[in-house]
Amino acid sequence: MEIKNISLIGLGALGLLFGQQILKNGQNCHLNVIADQKRIDRYKKEGVLVNGAPLNFDYITPDATCEPADLIIVGVKANALNTAIQSIKNHVGKDTIILSMLNGIISEAVLGDAYGMSHMIYCVAQGMDAVKVGNQLTYDNMGLLCIGDWHADAPSDKVKAVEAFFKSVQIPYEIDLDMRHRIWGKFMLNVGVNQTVAVYEDTYQVVQEGGSGRDTMIAAMREVVDLSEKEGVGLTEADIDYWLKILQTLNPMGKPSMRQDLEAKRPSEVDLFSGTVIEKAKKYTLDTPVNARLYKEIKAMEAKF
Secondary structure (H helix, E strand, O other): OOOOEEEEEOOOHHHHHHHHHHHHHOOOOEEEEEOOHHHHHHHHHHOOEEOOEEOOOEEEOOOOOOOOOOEEEEOOOHHHHHHHHHHOHHHOOOOOEEEEOOOOOOHHHHHHHHHOHHHEEEEEEEOOOOEEEOOEEEOOOOOEEEEEOOOOOOOOHHHHHHHHHHHHHOOOEEEOOOHHHHHHHHHHHHHHHHHHHHHHOOOOHHHHOOOHHHHHHHHHHHHHHHHHHHOOOOOOHHHHHHHHHHHOOOOOOOOOHHHHHHHOOOOOOOOOOHHHHHHHHHOOOOOOHHHHHHHHHHHHHHHOO
């Protein structure tokens, strides 16, 4: 299968980051950005910029008639996933591949429940330091998209098709044959980094350098390691070391998405992070005091909006 017709929903940091690559390098393909008319009008009026350069996307409303996409890229926040599922329905055909860039550990399952797991490949976005303020995105490190199947001996045909497409549009990528482990590893990092930087109201430097911020982050991550053992995933200290090395490559003055959301007085993904840890831990009577504290503090911050 050759991917030529792509639909993207969600022009947040990741949508803009990788949408620009498709727009810039996809001479043999076409990209549609799905959005409601109000958003489209705003995008056209205000523009969208990446590192100062304007992007001229082709927009399409959810109810517009269109050909099925070869690939749908979902880049919305978790609290917009259910709306996105309805918005992409006209773009899903028999052979459409759906790729979710969402944080957390459940978005593929939610999309698969709606359209069938046969459409899904798994994805983890990692290593980027993109910051979006208003209609402008800035970044130093693009990072990469790690793709693959839940657990496999070799890449599936869907993964190979997306790999060929990523090569053609110069999207950095890796293939992982055990995406369950990778997704849980990224979840562990987000639980530590996103929440700690948000609570400390700082930038990446507060967790890159030694001190209480870094200690808090690692303690929150270790609670995910304990949970992963109960869930049969089996993260270890080696996984913490791996993700901490990736963290050190990010711009110290950059900010993770949760920090950006709270600065903008938007609801955060705290329920996706510590909320998930706390809820899953109940099944095993695991104690998660660090995540409980972070959850409480972030909810208190949101209550002031």
